Amino acid sequence: MRPIAIANHHPRLQLDRREVAAAIAALDRHHASLATRQSSLANDGELSLVFVTDQALAQLHARFLDDPTITDVITFEGNPGLGLAGEICVSVDAAVRHVTGERPIRKSDEPGFSRELALYLVHGWLHLAGYDDLVPAKKRAMRRAEKRALALLQREGALPKFRLKPANRASARKRSPRLPAA
Numbered sequence: 001m002r003p004i005a006i007a008n009h010h011p012r013l014q015l016d017r018r019e020v021a022a023a024i025a026a027l028d029r030h031h032a033s034l035a036t037r038q039s040s041l042a043n044d045g046e047l048s049l050v051f052v053t054d055q056a057l058a059q060l061h062a063r064f065l066d067d068p069t070i071t072d073v074i075t076f077e078g079n080p081g082l083g084l085a086g087e088i089c090v091s092v093d094a095a096v097r098h099v100t101g102e103r104p105i106r107k108s109d110e111p112g113f114s115r116e117l118a119l120y121l122v123h124g125w126l127h128l129a130g131y132d133d134l135v136p137a138k139k140r141a142m143r144r145a146e147k148r149a150l151a152l153l154q155r156e157g158a159l160p161k162f163r164l165k166p167a168n169r170a171s172a173r174k175r176s177p178r179l180p181a182a
Contacts, residue, residue, distance in 0.1 A: 001025050002085060003046040010051045010092040012165045019160035020049060023118065026158040027125050027149060034149055036130030045078050045085035047128075049121065054093040070094065073120045075127035088124030095120060096164070105164050114162045115150070121160075122149045 004021045024047060027034065031041055041047075052060075054070045062068035064076070072094035078084035095116040099109050126145050133139040153159045 002028060002044050005046055005048045007048070007050045009056060010053055012167065013051050013092045014163040014165060015051070015160065019158075020121070023121060023153055023158045023160050024049070024125065026153055026156050027122070027129075030149075030152055031129065034126070034129055034145060034152075038130035039128070040077055040080070040130070041085055041125070041128045043078070043080040043083075043085060045080055045083045047078075047085040048087040049124075050087065050089045051092050051117075052089060054091050057089055057091040057094075060089055072098075073124045073127075075124040077128070086128040088121060088128070090117065090120045090124065092117065092162075092164075095162075104167060110161075110163055113164070115159070117162045118153065118159050119146060119150060122146050122153070125149070 002024075004024055006015075006017045006020055008015060028041070031039065035041060057072075057074060058068055058070045060074055061071055065074070070091070072091050074089045076087040076089070078086035095113055096105050098116050099105065099112040105113060123142070123146060126142060126149065127133075129145075131138070131142045131145055133142040150159070
C-alpha cells in the first residue's frame, strides 16, 4: 500500500483519514483496469491529498496554471525519483456549491456532498492514472472511468464519508450582512 498524506485545510470539513486512505488503496488495487498506458501511478510513491477552500484552490490555480478562476480539483504529477506519486488538491466549497447551490448545506444533503467529494478524489486520481479531460472525446472517457471507479468504491464499501461542521454564526454574519428593515 502506498503512503498517503492527507491534509485537511478546510475549516468545516470532517473526514476519517482511514476511510479516505482506504478509497485510494481500493483505486490503487484496481490500477490495471482503471488506468491508461500513460499512468504515473504505477510507482509506489507517496500520494498527497489536500482539502481546501475555493480561495486557496484558486490561488494554486493562479500560481501554477496561470488561471485565477475557481475550480474543483487540481492534480499535480509526482516525481517517482523522489518517491512522489502526485498531489490531488480538492475544493470542499465546490462540492458544497454543486450539491446545494448557494444555500447552506443541510443534513439531508450530506450523502450527495460525500459522493461529490469522493468524485473529486477519483477525478484527481484518474488524472494521475493518465486521463485527460481537455477535449470532448477524452472528457467522455474520463466520465466513463469516473463512473467505473465510483461503482468500484461503492461495491467494495470504500466510499469515504465527509461531513461539514455547522457554520460559525459570527463568520456567517460577516459574509452575509443583514439589510435594515424597511
